[in-house]
Amino acid sequence: MKKNLRWKSLLILAVIVASTWAFYPPEEKIKLGLDLRGGIHLIMKVNTVDALLAVTDETAEAITERLDDDSINFSNVERQAPGELTLTGLDINKDSEFRRIMDTAFPTWDLRREDAGNYALEMRRADVGLLEDDTVTQAIETIRRRIDALGVAEPVIAPHGATGNQILVQLPGFDDVARAKNLIKETAKLELKIVRSVGLSEEQLLGGRPLPPGADIVPGVTDELGNQAYYLLDRVPIITGRDLKNASPGIDPETSSPDISFTLKPEAASKFQAETRENLGRQLAIVLDEEVLTAPTINGVIYDRGQITGSFTTQSAYDLALQLRSGALPASLEYQEERTVGPSLGADSIRSGVGASLAGLAAVVLFILLYYKLSGINAVVALALNLLILLGALAYFSATLTLPGIAGVILTIGMGVDANVLIFERIKEEMRAGKTPRTAISAGFGKAFWTIFDANVTSLVAAAILFQFGTGPVQGFAVTLSIGLISNMFTAIFVSRFIFDLILGGRRQVEALSI
Secondary structure (H helix, E strand, O other), rough: HHHOOOOOOHHHHHHHHHHHHHHHHHHOEEEEEEHHOEEEEEEEEHHHHHHHHHHHHHHHHHHHHHHOOOOOOOOEEEEEEOOOOEEOOOEEEEEEHHHHHHHHHHHEEEEEEEOOOOEHHHHHHHHHHHHHHHHHHHHHHHHHHHHHHOOOOOEEEEEEEOOOOOEEEEEEOOOOOOHHHHHHOOOEEEEEEEEEEOOOOOOHOOOOOOOOOEEEEEEEEEOOOOOOOOEEEOOOOOHHHEEEEEEEEEEEEOOOOOOEEEEEEEHHHEEEEEHHHHHHOOOOEEEEOEEEEEEOOOOOOOOOEEOOOOOOOHHHHHHHHHHHHHHHOOOOEEEEEEEOOHHHHHHHHHHHHHHHHHHHHHHHHHHHHHOOOHHHHHHHHHHHHHHHHHHHHHEEEEEEEEEHHHHHHHHHHHHHHHHHHHHHHHHHHHOOOOHHHHHHHHHHHHHHHHHHHHHHHHHHHHHHHHHHHHOOOOHHHHHHHHHHHHHHHHHHHHHHHHHHHHOOOOOOOOOOOOO
């Protein structure tokens, strides 16, 4: 018997030491959620149609280049809608060769012949779905890189909702809402395009003529006097933000104003060198998010580095360089929900939550001691150890404690007391039946075990469902409740029984039990 108690006492002591080590000091080890720490909560919609438009334009350019390389005559390849293209004027003698190219090089596009030499191309629905999923995933990773570079500790960036195109962003401890929104939302889509012509309006650029094939009109930045130019640009850029190797803020030596310096990857540098050589004397537009920042003249061949100038402040230059380094968003974002929790409100939530927990604990302890007398001390010790294990597990697994999580702690107190009440009432029933205290304790724990086990397992299943399908605070509640239920099984069955055995083990006869 003594040997049995010895290993049990060592196990309980090890659990106490490990739990205390895991969560102490609590202000450093326990992670607080947004509702307790303060910060920013955002829900955004990813406009996946932007990515589909980009892929459609890239495919049109790729088909054009492939047909030119294979000397297949045609009039034009134009985008009609996201995921839809038309090809006109194809040499009818090259019809079978064109179909072969589409089958091998562009398998995600369905081909439909309209009439002789004219085709309609449509991206397959399954591939559109895959593109939309990839767009959301890429947007999450891009936002994560931007937030990590900003230095926000332990942010939450995850898919949200049932539509598949929403993202949840939570930034604990960060209170600059405007900067966070601008940093996250800005697409930072950088393109360098050759300028065909410049005008004060779209009408002046076109002169009543239709938009030339392979061209786009892009507005310029409005200057301090309110003037704005419009640029007729090649639709296909020479290089994009994907070609950047690095970007960093700096100071323009000529104007002493902030700018961004960038370097290109080797393949892009070679292409940039060839393009600038062929377009000497022409303007090169630096386009950011469908707006021309500047359009300097190409006075010499440029290889692997350049500068982006504009009306930047020191912080905006830093943020733009950060966005370019982390990559452009694959699609634009639309804010659908925004909440800001101040640090003082979070502190009030902590005080209220802790106060409610202590009040509940005090009421439970008072009831246990009054109703179950000295045996109630047993339950109080088990309950205190239950809370210690819960805090230790939260800290060890880096779980985030939220306001609903504190509610889970309070519920854990109630579940712990419930288990002890079941055991004590079983013991009292056995003693009323005439059994000795030792036999009644053994029978009480044995008969109550499966009732407690079933109740806790059922609650664990419910918590697992909450964690799987819930988000944010609901998951926090589920995590806290799950840990509390598991630790409750250990303290109510194992620790409580150990205390009874320890107190009564040294007595030869036990005539009565204070319960």
